[in-house]
Amino acid sequence: MDLSDMLNSIQLSQNSNAVMELVRLNDKTKERGLILTPDDAKTLVVSRNKVLRDHARVELSIGVLKELIEVFSTSPYMDQEHYVDTLNELQEIFYYLRNETEDKFSDAKLIQLMNESYNGSCAGSIELLRSKMEELAENFRRNIALPNSLFKGDD
Numbered sequence: 001m002d003l004s005d006m007l008n009s010i011q012l013s014q015n016s017n018a019v020m021e022l023v024r025l026n027d028k029t030k031e032r033g034l035i036l037t038p039d040d041a042k043t044l045v046v047s048r049n050k051v052l053r054d055h056a057r058v059e060l061s062i063g064v065l066k067e068l069i070e071v072f073s074t075s076p077y078m079d080q081e082h083y084v085d086t087l088n089e090l091q092e093i094f095y096y097l098r099n100e101t102e103d104k105f106s107d108a109k110l111i112q113l114m115n116e117s118y119n120g121s122c123a124g125s126i127e128l129l130r131s132k133m134e135e136l137a138e139n140f141r142r143n144i145a146l147p148n149s150l151f152k153g154d155d
Contacts, residue, residue, distance in 0.1 A: 029073040077124025100137035
């Protein structure tokens with residue numbers, strides 16, 4: 001087995017473990033009518049890997065994806081029909097925002113901001129959420145005074 005085969009084998013093993021971790025989250029989300037099939041979970045992992053590459057990021061675990069699922073699965077706007085597509089979009093928005101805010105916010109804080117907007121003024125619209133998060137990133141880049149409370153707990 002050459003190095004390329006070995007790395008492929010490791011990647012497949014990691015993806016398989018990630019898929020199983022995501023499917024296990026069904027125990028928490030099924031009461032809300034949200035279920036990931038193994039194929040859905042695989043789609044999310046493949047999408048996650050692409051988003052990470054696109055944003056030049058390295059993540060050693062699927063903790064962010066799991067947190068997005070746990071937090072957003074409680075949204076009254078999340079439904080089974082759009083579940084996987086919405087989660088893919090949320091991953092894209094999250095990592096875009098992560099880069100644009102120069103990692104100044106914790107993962108939990110970014111997810112909280114996204115969730116509050118998604119459930120609040122965006123009323124479940126991914127397009128509005130993307131726009132609102134782009135605005136937040138632009139304000140951050142311009143150093144417009146953001147409330148200090150946004151940075152609390154982000155040490």
